[in-house]
Amino acid sequence: MQSTLSTAIALWRAGKPIPLTIFAALAEQGYDVPALERFYRRQTVPQKEPSHV
Numbered sequence: 001m002q003s004t005l006s007t008a009i010a011l012w013r014a015g016k017p018i019p020l021t022i023f024a025a026l027a028e029q030g031y032d033v034p035a036l037e038r039f040y041r042r043q044t045v046p047q048k049e050p051s052h053v
Helices: 004-013 020-028 033-042
Strands: none
Touching: 004 020, 004 033, 020 033
């Protein structure tokens, strides 16, 4: 079973928003959720469109 934090990280790395329930749980645990989201979304590697040459 994944922790709430690891679930949120996996969603952010996939470029998806987290559900409000996860946001609330993390905030209740004392996490700065917006800062975590900014950090983990930056770690995603953007998918490049294939270039036509």
